[in-house]
Amino acid sequence: MNSDVSGGLRYVQYDSCKEDIYLEAIRQIISKDLSEPYSIYVYRYFLYQWGDLCFMALDKDDNLIGVVVSKLERHRGGPMRGYIAMLAVKEECRGKGIATKLVRMAIDAMIERDADEVALETEITNTAAMKLYERLGFLRSKRLHRYYLNGNTAFRLMLYLKEGTGFAPCMHDIHDNGEAELLPSRGEPSA
Amino acid sequence: MAWHQGNPLSQTLFTSLYIDKLLSASPKALKDAHFTHQCDPAIHRKDISMSLLHNVLRAYCLALLKCCDFVHRRIEAEHCYEEEDFVTHLYNRSLLTNIPETELFALLDEALWWLEKNEVGTIPDHLRNALKARLQFRKAFLGAVSKDLGIIKDPSTIEWEICAKHLQLINDSHRLGKPVERSFSVKIQRKLASTVPPRPMVNISFENALTHLKRLCQDGADLVAVLDFRGSNDLMTFIWTFQSRKPQPSVYVRALLQTLLCSEDVVLGKISVKQLLYYGLAEIVLPADILLDSQNWEAEHPRDRRFQIRKRMDEFATRAGHSYIDIFRAICQNRSRIRRTLCHTLRDWESLQMDAEELDNELRPFTGEEPIVDPTISPEPIFAFPLSSWAYYHKLKQMEWVIQLGFELQIYQPDELLGMYCYLQQIVQTRIQHLERIRGFVARKLNQLPPTIEDAQAQKEEITRSLAFLNFSMLEASATQTFSGAMSSFYSALHELHFIDSPPRPYSTDALRYEIRMKPFLQIGLPELIPYEDFRAFIIQPQDSVPGLLSTAASAIARLRKDYELMGKMDSTTTRSALCQEWWMKNLKDSLRASIATGIAIATLLKVIEATGWSTDKDWHSTVGVDLMQELSAEGQGGYHPFWVVPKVIERVK
Numbered sequence: 001m002n003s004d005v006s007g008g009l010r011y012v013q014y015d016s017c018k019e020d021i022y023l024e025a026i027r028q029i030i031s032k033d034l035s036e037p038y039s040i041y042v043y044r045y046f047l048y049q050w051g052d053l054c055f056m057a058l059d060k061d062d063n064l065i066g067v068v069v070s071k072l073e074r075h076r077g078g079p080m081r082g083y084i085a086m087l088a089v090k091e092e093c094r095g096k097g098i099a100t101k102l103v104r105m106a107i108d109a110m111i112e113r114d115a116d117e118v119a120l121e122t123e124i125t126n127t128a129a130m131k132l133y134e135r136l137g138f139l140r141s142k143r144l145h146r147y148y149l150n151g152n153t154a155f156r157l158m159l160y161l162k163e164g165t166g167f168a169p170c171m172h173d174i175h176d177n178g179e180a181e182l183l184p185s186r187g188e189p190s191a
Numbered sequence: 192m193a194w195h196q197g198n199p200l201s202q203t204l205f206t207s208l209y210i211d212k213l214l215s216a217s218p219k220a221l222k223d224a225h226f227t228h229q230c231d232p233a234i235h236r237k238d239i240s241m242s243l244l245h246n247v248l249r250a251y252c253l254a255l256l257k258c259c260d261f262v263h264r265r266i267e268a269e270h271c272y273e274e275e276d277f278v279t280h281l282y283n284r285s286l287l288t289n290i291p292e293t294e295l296f297a298l299l300d301e302a303l304w305w306l307e308k309n310e311v312g313t314i315p316d317h318l319r320n321a322l323k324a325r326l327q328f329r330k331a332f333l334g335a336v337s338k339d340l341g342i343i344k345d346p347s348t349i350e351w352e353i354c355a356k357h358l359q360l361i362n363d364s365h366r367l368g369k370p371v372e373r374s375f376s377v378k379i380q381r382k383l384a385s386t387v388p389p390r391p392m393v394n395i396s397f398e399n400a401l402t403h404l405k406r407l408c409q410d411g412a413d414l415v416a417v418l419d420f421r422g423s424n425d426l427m428t429f430i431w432t433f434q435s436r437k438p439q440p441s442v443y444v445r446a447l448l449q450t451l452l453c454s455e456d457v458v459l460g461k462i463s464v465k466q467l468l469y470y471g472l473a474e475i476v477l478p479a480d481i482l483l484d485s486q487n488w489e490a491e492h493p494r495d496r497r498f499q500i501r502k503r504m505d506e507f508a509t510r511a512g513h514s515y516i517d518i519f520r521a522i523c524q525n526r527s528r529i530r531r532t533l534c535h536t537l538r539d540w541e542s543l544q545m546d547a548e549e550l551d552n553e554l555r556p557f558t559g560e561e562p563i564v565d566p567t568i569s570p571e572p573i574f575a576f577p578l579s580s581w582a583y584y585h586k587l588k589q590m591e592w593v594i595q596l597g598f599e600l601q602i603y604q605p606d607e608l609l610g611m612y613c614y615l616q617q618i619v620q621t622r623i624q625h626l627e628r629i630r631g632f633v634a635r636k637l638n639q640l641p642p643t644i645e646d647a648q649a650q651k652e653e654i655t656r657s658l659a660f661l662n663f664s665m666l667e668a669s670a671t672q673t674f675s676g677a678m679s680s681f682y683s684a685l686h687e688l689h690f691i692d693s694p695p696r697p698y699s700t701d702a703l704r705y706e707i708r709m710k711p712f713l714q715i716g717l718p719e720l721i722p723y724e725d726f727r728a729f730i731i732q733p734q735d736s737v738p739g740l741l742s743t744a745a746s747a748i749a750r751l752r753k754d755y756e757l758m759g760k761m762d763s764t765t766t767r768s769a770l771c772q773e774w775w776m777k778n779l780k781d782s783l784r785a786s787i788a789t790g791i792a793i794a795t796l797l798k799v800i801e802a803t804g805w806s807t808d809k810d811w812h813s814t815v816g817v818d819l820m821q822e823l824s825a826e827g828q829g830g831y832h833p834f835w836v837v838p839k840v841i842e843r844v845k
Contacts, residue, residue, distance in 0.1 A: 037388070107698055124601075134604060137699025139707045143600040145527035146197055146275050149390070153527070155602075158707050159698055166706040166713050 004105070007096060009065060011105060014047060014054035022056065023047070025064040033088045035123070035150050046071055046085055053082070055105040057089070057098050065093050068102040072110050078170030079116035082107065087129070100132055107136070111161060116168065118159040123152050133157050192400035195262070195407065195441055198393040199278040201383050204259065206375045206392050209252050214284050215382070221294050224253055224287075239313050242305070247322055250295075250302035253287065254329045257295045260286035261336040262443050269446040276525055277442045282383035292337045299330045321364035328357035335411055336443075340450060342415055343460035351412035358405055365397060403441065410440040414448055416770045418459060423471035423515075424660065424767040426452075426459075430522050432771045432778060435833075439526060449523045453516050464512040471515060475584060476577040476629055478636070478657035479650035481558055496557040503550050503557075507578055514543050518585065522592075530596040533589050534711040540586040541715050547578035554578075563635070575632040583717070584629065587622040591671070593711055594618065599833035606693040607708065608836055609682035613730045614709075616675040621718050623668045630661045659765045663758070667766075670754040674786060674835065677747035681793055683732065684740040685838060689809050690819040701727065737805050741797050748790040755783045778832075785831035788839075795840040816843035 004011040014022065027043060047054055050071040057066040066089035075081035084106060089099045107118055121144065122129045130140075138157040147154035160166065194203040204210055209226065218224035226244060263286055267279045287295075303326050306319055314322075335350035380389045413433070420426040430448070433440065440448075451459055458467045469483050477483050481497075482504055490497035517539070521532040555574065562572030594615045597603055603611050637654045640647050685691050696704075702723040706713070712720050721729070735743070758766070759779055768775035796817070803815045812818070820839040831837055 135694040135696065137696035137704070139604070139607075139699075139704050140602045141707060141710065142531055143527040143602060144275075145272075145525045149274075151197060160703040160707050161698070163703060163706065165703075166710045 006101065007098075008060065009098065010058045010062075011101060012056045012058055013105075013109075014051045014056060016048065016051045019047070022064060026054075026056070026067050026069070029064055029067055029090060030069075030086050030088045033091075034086075035148055035152065038086075043069070053106055053109050055102050055109075057102060065090050066098045066102055068099075068106045070106045070110070072113055072115055075117075075119075076171040078168040079165050080114060082110035082115040082118040084118065084120040094128075100136070103132065103136065107159070116160070116162050116165045118161065120157050121147060121154040122157060123148065124155055125152065130155065130157070133159075192403045193393040193395045194259070194278075195443060196395070196403060197275070197277055197442065199280055199390075200259075201280070201282060201380050201385060201387075202377075202390050202393045204255075205282065205284075205383060206377055206379055207252075208374050208376060208379070209248065210256065211379050211382070213249070213252055213256070217285065218287070219289060221253065221290055221298065225249070243314075243322075246305045247302045247326065250298045251326060251329055254295045254299050254326075254333055256287050257290065257292055258329070258333050258336055260288050261292075261333075261339060264288070265336075265339060265450065266442055266446040269449045270520065271442060271446060272525075272528065275528075276445075280385070282385055284383075292333060295333060296330065299326050299333075302326055303330075317364070318367060320360070321367050324357050324360035324364060328354060328361060331357060332408075335408070339447070340454070340460070343418065343451070346415050346418045348412035348415050351408045354408040355405065355412075358401065358408065362401055406438065407441045407444060410444040411447075414440075414444055414451075417448065417451065419770055420459060421764075421769075422474055422767065423467050424474050425770060426467075427519065427522075428767045428775065429770040430519055432768070432774045434522055434529075435778065436774060437833075445523050445525075449520060452519055452523065458516075464516050465508040468508055468512045468515050472577070472581055473653070474657055474660055476575070476581045476633070478633060478653040480577070480636075482554065482577065499557045500554060503554055507547065507550050510546055511543055511578075511582070514539050515585075518589065526596065527600060530593055530600060530602075533593050533596075537586065537589050537593070537711060538714055540582060540589065541717075544579050544582040544586060544717070547582045548576060551576045551578050563631075577632075580625070580629055583625060584622070586715075587618060587625060587718075590618050590712065590715070591615065591622065595834045598836055603708075603836075605691050606686070609679055609686060609691075610705075610708075610726070610730050612675045612678040612682060614726075616672055616679060617729075618718070619668050619672040619675065623665055623672060626661055626665045626668065630658065630665070633657055633661060660767065663761060663765050663767075666754060666758060670751055670758065670782075673747050673751045673754065674782070674789075677744040677751065677786075677789065677793075678835070679730070680735075680740045680744035680747070681789065681838070683730070683735070684737045684744070684796070685819065687737050687740070687807055688805065688812055689807070690812060690838075737807075738797065738800055741793050741800070745790065745793045745797065748786055748793065751786045752783065752790075755779060755786065781832040782835070785835035785837050788831055788837045789835070792838055792840045795842065799840075799842065817841065818843060 023043065026047075027038075027040070031037065046069045053070040053072060055068050056064055059065050067086070068084060069086040070082060070084045072080060072082045084103065087099055087103060089102075110118060118138075120133065120138075122133070124130075124143070134157075136159070138159045140155045141158040142156045144154040144156060146152070194200055212226050213224045216223055226249060263279065263281070266277050271277050271279075273279060303323060306314070306323055306326070309319060331350050331353035335354060338345070338350060375392060377389060377392050410433075417426070417429050417433075420429065430452070433448070434445070439445075453464065454460075456464050458464060462470075473480070473483055481487075482500060484497075487497040487501040487504070490501060492498055514536070517536050518533075521536055522529055524532055551574070560574060562574045564572050594611060597611060598608075633654060637651065637658065640651055640654070682691070705723040705726065709720055732740075759776065763769040763772045763775075766775070799815055799817050805811065808814075818841045820841060
């Protein structure tokens, strides 16, 4: 298991053989922050296929402090798109750069797997998350009106990792409706 | 109202136990829709609370459902974004669709009559009037929404005005009511055919609901003006201005506007899409032109040049008509969708322009167009290319909107504003040059009109009208160009002085972010997107000193004021704003206010610099005690104008 120690925390790549230990903790930490509920299938969808793009921050007693869940696949036959689906850090541990470290690990893993771009959505009121991503290099590419089930509006944030990504041919549907990466995983918990 | 605002019925209206009772037996006729099974009118008459329930509340609830039916059908018939703008799901229930509205009007009248008679005699006047106001509002609202497309034949706003009057009475008597929470339950969701897990009830405040409803009625009344349109640009100005109002008109009103705009290929119940297209062409590139001459329709011989022209113009109408109507439709969407949809329509217009150019070439032998030969402009003869010119004009306009909506929707980060105002300036400049070219050809046409022919006067008038519109468009574009130029100089100075700094961005480069930002324009061949290095050289002008940049910005702002004043004095038929003059003027005044505020910010900074000197040192502004506050308020509200992000320079009190 890949692991990295910093600030008294261990940063660990998820591994499906550890599902029994961590899945419930991951669900708890995320659902606490999230505006909309995810079913167990959504977690499994990500963790079964892209467990290696999920990273956890653990304290010295192996308690889960933070987690990032993501995926990587070809976007409409075009670029290889990494997608950060969920990010959460325990409230009392925020402001220490844990979320940033987790996101960086996810992006690094995506780069290693030859990603062209990374995308995500965040609520427009979630300034902390936007600041985190924008400091890493993400730009807002579009505004998604009433994107979340609770009626809140989102920004789509994009990061290109390779030049020419914007030119990659892509199948479009004219109404630009097939944007949601995976329903109902439209939540982006606060970082 | 929470339903109108985009929440599902299951979390709003369908949480009412009364509504549930009325609908649970799936009534096919009004007589089947009751709160209880036994329905003996004699008993009801004796008991006041039962009477109120069965005579008044029942009528109110059923009329409410019928109103929802009309709203639902209108929105469902249009292009709306499910779960984004509106949730159309009915959970297998019918909103009394099969029951004619006349029966509901009769029911409301009966209830009103019952209250009026006050047979039981125990309802105090103030309560009776409050109940009457609610029934009368429902009646007027049902009248308004059931009229639907009927406003084409009967363009009166009376129903909406009556609604507004009763809303006032409802507001005044609101304190008489007591909320009864047990009349609502989320548990009803279990009965509704739905795959979604139960969700909490959406509770909005009375004030929120009333404000929304008032605006809905106002927008419903204001919308009727669109039926007086006299041309394509008139219509476009109306829709754009109507839709730019804050808050944006509600989904129902926008859906109604979309249906009016184009239903079964008929525009506003009056003209065909092709005619709308021809009006649009005539106003900008082809006034009094043989290409649009109705005589072409009579030519039947293939050797007749008019026959050949018609054939190609028909082809163009088929190709361009829907692209044209798509712009109108796009700007009927919610603000975020307008920008996203325009990013798509742009690509269509890119190919339309190329197709049009081919047709322009094919048409030339039949129109016998004489080129302009002027070696000082070009060694080659210059042809008008009217169809592709028209397409290019609209493409540039859409590009402008995409950039401007980016400001409004707060897509750009603070350190992107400089670049985006620069790019806006470039695109508008391209449009101005293009308008000059078009105007040159139209003006030449006026000069070449033979004085002898019969209808020369009518032709002259048509060409003059086009020229007036082209002149106005150039003035309007030049104001945008001047303002964006001033903004880019100002932001450039703010960067130099480190008021705006960029975050570290370890995973990105300037060039990669340029690619993301310019994504909507990457596929556009004309105007070609400049490479990042050239763009960078363009926005960073090290030769300019900070005071130089600020003076440039200040003098541009001064010029701008004159342009805006001139536009404000123009005739509304020239500016194509007659249908919405009041809002159009408000928009103009907001732009003016934004420019004045920018001027003040520039002047403040100049004053500080004159007093203390300046330096590009990182700490300079904190040393001299100047702060920057950007008017980046939510959804463009609270600022001066959503397209202009006006920085505010504040001198700290020493």
